[in-house]
Amino acid sequence: MLYIKCPHCGMRSQNEFSYGGDATVKRPDLNKEVSDQDWDNFVYNRKSLRGKHLELWQHLSGCRQWIKVERDTATHEIFRTLKANEDNS
Amino acid sequence: MDQNYRLSDIGLINRDKKLSFKFNDKTYYGYEGDTLASALIANGVHLIGRSFKYHRPRGFFGAGVDEPYAIVQLYRNGETEPNIKATEQELFEGLEATSVNCWPSVNFDIGAINNFFKIFLPAGFYYKTFMWPKSFWYKVYEPFIRKAAGLGVASTKHDKERYEHKYEYCDLLIAGSGPSGLASAYAAAKNGARVILAEDKARFGGTLLTSEVNIGNQSGKEWAEGIIAELKEMPNVTIKNRSQVFGYYDHNMLVMSERISDHLPKTRKFHPKQRLWYIRAKEVIISSGSIERPIVFGNNDTPGVMLSSAAKEYLKVYGVLVGRSPLIFTNNDSGYETAIEFKKNGVDPIILDTRKDPQSEIVDEAKNLGINIKFSYVVVAAQGYKKVKSADIAKISDDKEQLGVVENIKCDCICVSGFWTPTIHLASQSGNKTKFNEDIDAFVPEASKQNETTLGAANGSYTLDETLKSSFETGHELSKKITNNNNKISFPNVVEKKSTTHDKFWCVPLPEGKNYKRFLDFQNDVAVSDVEIALKEGYRSIEHVKRYTTLGMATDQGKTSNLNGLQLVSNIENKVVPNVGHTTFRPPYTPVSIGAIVGREVGKHSKPTRKSPMHSWHEKNNAVFVDAGVWLRPRYYKQGNENLFEGSKREAKNVRTNVGVCDVTTLGKIDIKGPDAAELLNRVYTNAWLKLPVGKARYGVMLREDGIVMDDGTTTRISENHYHMTTTTAQAANVLSHLEYYLQLVWPELSVNVVSTTEQWAGAAIAGPKSRDLLQKLFSNSDVSNEGLPFMGYMEGDLFGVKARIFRISFSGELAYEVNVESDNGNFMWEKIIEVGQEFKIQPYGTEALSTLRIEMGHVAGSELDGRTIPYDNSLEGLLSKKKDFIGKRSLTREAFTAEDRQKVVGVVPLDKKTSIPEGSHLVKDSNAPLPNPKLGYISASCWSVEHDNPFSLAILKDGKNMIGEKLFAMSPLKNKVIPVEIVSSHYVDPKGERVRS
Numbered sequence A: 001m002l003y004i005k006c007p008h009c010g011m012r013s014q015n016e017f018s019y020g021g022d023a024t025v026k027r028p029d030l031n032k033e034v035s036d037q038d039w040d041n042f043v044y045n046r047k048s049l050r051g052k053h054l055e056l057w058q059h060l061s062g063c064r065q066w067i068k069v070e071r072d073t074a075t076h077e078i079f080r081t082l083k084a085n086e087d088n089s
Numbered sequence B: 001m002d003q004n005y006r007l008s009d010i011g012l013i014n015r016d017k018k019l020s021f022k023f024n025d026k027t028y029y030g031y032e033g034d035t036l037a038s039a040l041i042a043n044g045v046h047l048i049g050r051s052f053k054y055h056r057p058r059g060f061f062g063a064g065v066d067e068p069y070a071i072v073q074l075y076r077n078g079e080t081e082p083n084i085k086a087t088e089q090e091l092f093e094g095l096e097a098t099s100v101n102c103w104p105s106v107n108f109d110i111g112a113i114n115n116f117f118k119i120f121l122p123a124g125f126y127y128k129t130f131m132w133p134k135s136f137w138y139k140v141y142e143p144f145i146r147k148a149a150g151l152g153v154a155s156t157k158h159d160k161e162r163y164e165h166k167y168e169y170c171d172l173l174i175a176g177s178g179p180s181g182l183a184s185a186y187a188a189a190k191n192g193a194r195v196i197l198a199e200d201k202a203r204f205g206g207t208l209l210t211s212e213v214n215i216g217n218q219s220g221k222e223w224a225e226g227i228i229a230e231l232k233e234m235p236n237v238t239i240k241n242r243s244q245v246f247g248y249y250d251h252n253m254l255v256m257s258e259r260i261s262d263h264l265p266k267t268r269k270f271h272p273k274q275r276l277w278y279i280r281a282k283e284v285i286i287s288s289g290s291i292e293r294p295i296v297f298g299n300n301d302t303p304g305v306m307l308s309s310a311a312k313e314y315l316k317v318y319g320v321l322v323g324r325s326p327l328i329f330t331n332n333d334s335g336y337e338t339a340i341e342f343k344k345n346g347v348d349p350i351i352l353d354t355r356k357d358p359q360s361e362i363v364d365e366a367k368n369l370g371i372n373i374k375f376s377y378v379v380v381a382a383q384g385y386k387k388v389k390s391a392d393i394a395k396i397s398d399d400k401e402q403l404g405v406v407e408n409i410k411c412d413c414i415c416v417s418g419f420w421t422p423t424i425h426l427a428s429q430s431g432n433k434t435k436f437n438e439d440i441d442a443f444v445p446e447a448s449k450q451n452e453t454t455l456g457a458a459n460g461s462y463t464l465d466e467t468l469k470s471s472f473e474t475g476h477e478l479s480k481k482i483t484n485n486n487n488k489i490s491f492p493n494v495v496e497k498k499s500t501t502h503d504k505f506w507c508v509p510l511p512e513g514k515n516y517k518r519f520l521d522f523q524n525d526v527a528v529s530d531v532e533i534a535l536k537e538g539y540r541s542i543e544h545v546k547r548y549t550t551l552g553m554a555t556d557q558g559k560t561s562n563l564n565g566l567q568l569v570s571n572i573e574n575k576v577v578p579n580v581g582h583t584t585f586r587p588p589y590t591p592v593s594i595g596a597i598v599g600r601e602v603g604k605h606s607k608p609t610r611k612s613p614m615h616s617w618h619e620k621n622n623a624v625f626v627d628a629g630v631w632l633r634p635r636y637y638k639q640g641n642e643n644l645f646e647g648s649k650r651e652a653k654n655v656r657t658n659v660g661v662c663d664v665t666t667l668g669k670i671d672i673k674g675p676d677a678a679e680l681l682n683r684v685y686t687n688a689w690l691k692l693p694v695g696k697a698r699y700g701v702m703l704r705e706d707g708i709v710m711d712d713g714t715t716t717r718i719s720e721n722h723y724h725m726t727t728t729t730a731q732a733a734n735v736l737s738h739l740e741y742y743l744q745l746v747w748p749e750l751s752v753n754v755v756s757t758t759e760q761w762a763g764a765a766i767a768g769p770k771s772r773d774l775l776q777k778l779f780s781n782s783d784v785s786n787e788g789l790p791f792m793g794y795m796e797g798d799l800f801g802v803k804a805r806i807f808r809i810s811f812s813g814e815l816a817y818e819v820n821v822e823s824d825n826g827n828f829m830w831e832k833i834i835e836v837g838q839e840f841k842i843q844p845y846g847t848e849a850l851s852t853l854r855i856e857m858g859h860v861a862g863s864e865l866d867g868r869t870i871p872y873d874n875s876l877e878g879l880l881s882k883k884k885d886f887i888g889k890r891s892l893t894r895e896a897f898t899a900e901d902r903q904k905v906v907g908v909v910p911l912d913k914k915t916s917i918p919e920g921s922h923l924v925k926d927s928n929a930p931l932p933n934p935k936l937g938y939i940s941a942s943c944w945s946v947e948h949d950n951p952f953s954l955a956i957l958k959d960g961k962n963m964i965g966e967k968l969f970a971m972s973p974l975k976n977k978v979i980p981v982e983i984v985s986s987h988y989v990d991p992k993g994e995r996v997r998s
């Protein structure tokens, strides 16, 4: 079970969180023309990386905040966690 | 005679407390502190079961967790448990155990016929033989295997014992209380670290209990006892015996099973039987020691052949002789320690040492004691069927290829030592790579993957001095890192006998003309010849060899067999062992009971139960409940002998003719506040929300980004910047997360707060033509006329002094209202509605009637909004705004979603107007078409229409728009039904929706 540092609450066990997928995916703006390909990339196409992956988790049984977690998908090493509004660059 | 093999003056057992127990219905005696194994051996019992495949006699091989044979069926306090290791089960008064794998008895076993036909049971036997013919599988093979196989019988009764889970955090978790575990625990604890020390056995100390060493002028045992006593007193230390750390998971989470009551005749009141610990440790020390390796020789599975370390443990811990004329067969100095213990206790052993001329202190000691030692000698085969009676021995050439003349010598046990294998399971589970250490012919952990350190014998360090030094140091360093303290412990003086190198020898060649079985895996009956066959047949990967032969796949997970198996493969393949590699170590290290894994989450505790504030009223009024997610909801209120069908029909009918009330507390409720609340709703729902006036409700549908309908419900504008959203019961939690996702990540610029208020409000739906009359009496101060509270209107009201919210919304298609009050007033509201409603013939109705009412109205719900349908499919396309964007809108232009013959919800009526159509039935054009019959659609929900008094169903049907009036067949192969049906509009009642507006 992973041990995740919620930027709002501190170290918490994985069972307090739910997984939210790739955090680098950006939703196309509303009321804007989007090509089929771009929309498919947003809705469906994911890289399924092996290695460093920036992903979303929600601290569901805690502060309910969505956070960003940089994790190695192969080793589960967590490099850092960020608040939703923190820049991940 | 009673305990014939028990010595009178050695061991750690309590001779003042004699215990009686039964094995295979015969009564024996042992002492407090015995294991079932030691007590049986004390009574001269060595035949304990039969092997898995050949049903060969089985005795004891080890003295602890490594035991491959001695598995029993245990009976305790009216319960039974299979797969219990006799070497781990502590003796208690009244213990009963029986053999497994034998029928009709351990002494005469019919399955042993397998042994005579063993030529038919080589590697891959099951794969090859039972493949053909197929029909034989069910009738012949499977029952045969079931009868012959297995390690006991699981109880079919409910387990009455209690198991608990515990979460714990610590600075340092130490797995194993041998020398390295004790030393590191002591150093770390003295340095202020929070330490958990776990020991699998009942006694702490590991090998210190049995080895002849001296630490700080004390015996190893005394030193261990002193350290344990001190640790027990320290507030920062938790020490647990009978506790096995069996799994090492991510981020230094380890799981340990503590056997709290297994050693007692029955579990004490308010105590659990076992407890599972989830431990998050900052640092972990793996001090799990090592397990002695067998040497492989002919008939090496005969009862009486056992590990030399086990023989020593039975002697020194339990005061039990495993035999009176022991033969020690060794390739290293460890066998000598066992021989010397025998000698000291008045028994004359013979040592066969594969080495030619070993020089060491301990060899000299054995010589000086006058022990008969034969160098360059091996055991060729054990002789005796149910117990070792003698051994065929021979001199072996220096290259270990040639046997000399075979002689037979009398002995009653053969104690084997093939050197030591570090127990690296936990380190490997942590993610460590392993490396092969040539000096010890075994794998040791490589660089740490997580925050773990392997010490002592588990790391291949076999001298006490070195082990204690590194353990004191590591305990100190790790704790210093965490506590920043620097209290150092002075290192005690260690005296131990120096040993010399072992012989890299593990398998005795077969003598000419003999074809003895030489076993590698004792529990699964895998012999050298099986592995040879597997390799001959082309299996190369060690993982494949393992699965094909089942080597190492028994419940002992190959603790004593894996390395010898690897050696064999490496010999035949002419590869070095590290190139053969080893199979993966996976948790659990030892079997863990299902009860411990499940813990308290059994029966009604398997998930939380949510009840509405009106629950006790429902109970008192004969509600029959149904699980709705984690909620308990009344399905119908039983009157007399009514069944579900009759009861729900009565309730639904009463709604259509008079008035009914339904508990709708379970609906998800989300309070939405903020200046941008309307904007959020406008983006989340498919229809327009910016112009909804205060005091009005609106029905809305929300989609996922892929265009699939996520949920529906009504949202009401309570005040300028305040909305009350309702969701379906099932999707309440998901919708909240969904809103939070968009507010926090996608549109953080929106100033809106959302919070669940599901549990803050109790809800009652009042539906039926007389609902307004009832409402007027409930809220006499309010104008609830059609003008005062029109359809989709909202107002606050005073319910006999209680503040209430009144929504004019309808799920049933009738004139209907929903009243919400604060949860604490829920019961008051409900009772008032029932009381005042009497004159209007009010009846409560449950979820079944609720379903009926919505189905015949053609209102879509969970069975249509099933995560696979888009708005069009549910005839909700009218709610799709063309003027604005919303979540999922872009996906609706996808080709399949806009196809001309896209599926759509329709109504379905059986032609005979009698036969109910099972939900899930397929709609087909031709009921006699060959399979697979093309499916046009499926029945999503069925009811008995109370309006038309005949069955009615909803279906999702291909090209549903153009299918009204068509005749099809509803087929349910599961229920064996073919029903001719007609497709009708999904709005079977009041298609114009006049009633809700009346």
Ligand SMILES: [Zn+2]
Residues within 6 Å of the ligand: A006, A007, A008, A009, A010, A059, A062, A063, A064, A065
């Ligand atoms: Zn948090």
